[in-house]
Amino acid sequence: MAGPQALLWSINTRAVLEAVDAQGPTGRPELVRATGLSKTTVSQALQELLARGVVREAGLDTERRGPAATLYETAPGSGHAIGIDVAAERVSAVLVDLAGAEVCRAERELGGAGAERAVPAGGPAAGGFAGIVAELAAEVAAEVAAEVAGGRTVGEAVVGVPAIVARDGKSIRASRGLPGAATLGVELQARLPYPILLENDVNLAAVAEQRRGAGRGIEDFVLLRVGAGLGAGVVIGGRLHRGFAGGAGEVGFLPHPATALGSEVLNARGIAREQGFEGSPAELLAMASAGEPVAIDAADAIARRLAHVIGAIALVIEPELFVVGGEGTEVLLEPVRRHLLADAPELAVDVTGSGVPGGAVVQGAALVAHEHVRERVFTEATT
Known part of the structure; x- marks a missing residue:
């Protein structure tokens, strides 16, 4: 018995x-x-x-x-989790407790685009990009270091990266300008004393959208995140769809008549240059929102390309909702709807903006990490 x-x-x-x-x-x-x-x-x-x-x-x-x-x-202090967002301009980390409440967060500005961003001024002399991420994680984890005797410290960290992450959550299949991508998971795990899980950044933003944003209560939706490139987070039947090998949602390379096969369908910086605008996608969208004519024309060109991507996805999975996310993308919503109506009026497409305040990727990373830690703590406490 x-x-x-x-x-x-x-x-x-x-x-x-x-x-x-x-x-x-x-x-x-x-x-x-x-x-x-x-x-x-x-x-x-x-x-x-x-x-x-x-x-x-x-x-x-x-x-x-x-x-x-x-x-x-x-008891909130009986478990903690860390979410990390590795973005082009900065690395962000947030620490949450077992109740899911934010304990603290930290950010590290990076030096610029490309590989040079890996070691910003004042950054670690050795260890490169993995060292920066590990250092930031250790900074937020220090908030609960004193609780070792009375509770549990960090149980897991989930790291959002601009890359295709393999099914194991440890290795990266392909990345867009991420320094040391091939060994990032191994190096982070060697530097940090708790489990590390890598995940595509747009997938994590979709998780945040599902739990806290425009995707709440919607079974089928697609998050399209516009930045230096374009990526999609696909939720079908209420579950994130990662694909067989983790590559679902790489819509930035869909074929398009205006681009060479295998090239990016929506390179915001490149499209802006074609329209005579020099600057980052975020700067472009901010100026378009402020009414700058050249920026408005460039934003409209980006919106039309985005509408074509939405149309292609809609023909395959026909989600209930498309959510457009990314810094300053609110200005794209009206022209996207206009181009869809003009170019594909027969499609049943609903487009809205993100409903997640603050950093969607880091919030999604924290939500996933919290879910894993909660399950581990609850299992240990009841067996």
Whole structure:
């Protein structure tokens, strides 16, 4: 009977922990109703979870009749996760606790585009790009270093990269100007004392959009992120679609009559130059938003190319919604809709802007890392 009894205890305790996490701060009567377990079973499970440090008391409920009841909630300090965004201009990191709340964040500005960005002024003398990422992760992790005795420190870091990441989440199949891409995962894992998971940056932005932005409650949507290049995060049936080998969403290389086969369908900087504008895509879009005529013409050319990409995707998977993300891309929404209506009026296409405030990639990375850490901590606490 020892085996089945242990299994039953694990199932019951996990049910109580999940209910605390979903409803907390909450009392025992609410946990009894939520789980369908007896008062005695719930009380025993709470005592064990308190002893293991994954649940804590959260004050008293003085509003109900009778004696004040103790409230319980998940202990935020019992696990932490880090999300990291490796972008062209900067590396950003955010630390979240087991409740999913942000504890702190840090950023490191990079020197410029291309390989030279790997070692900015004042950066580490050795270690290159992996050293910068590891250093930033260590900076935010230091916020919880003092909790080693009373809780758990970082359980995992998820790193968003502008690259095609293999199914193992450790190696990179192909990248766009990412210094040391081939060995980044190995070098990071050697430098940091917790598991590292690599993921495509646009995929992570799509996760953030699904949980916190325009994709909430939508089963099928595509996030198109416009920056130095173009990438897509595809959500089908409520799940991120990574493809067989991690390469789904590389729509930046779709064939187009205006480009050579194998070249980028939407190179914002190149299109802007053709229209007589010199500057970064973000600068272009900001000036278009401010009403600069040359910038408006360049933004319109980008929007038409983007509309053609949307049309091609719609013909294949016909999602409910397309979300256009990236810095300053709000100015592209109206011309994209206009070009779709003019060039492909028969398509059922709805286009909107991002609903994620702040950095979507780093938020998505933190959400994925938190999900993994939460599962690990909950499993350890109930077995």
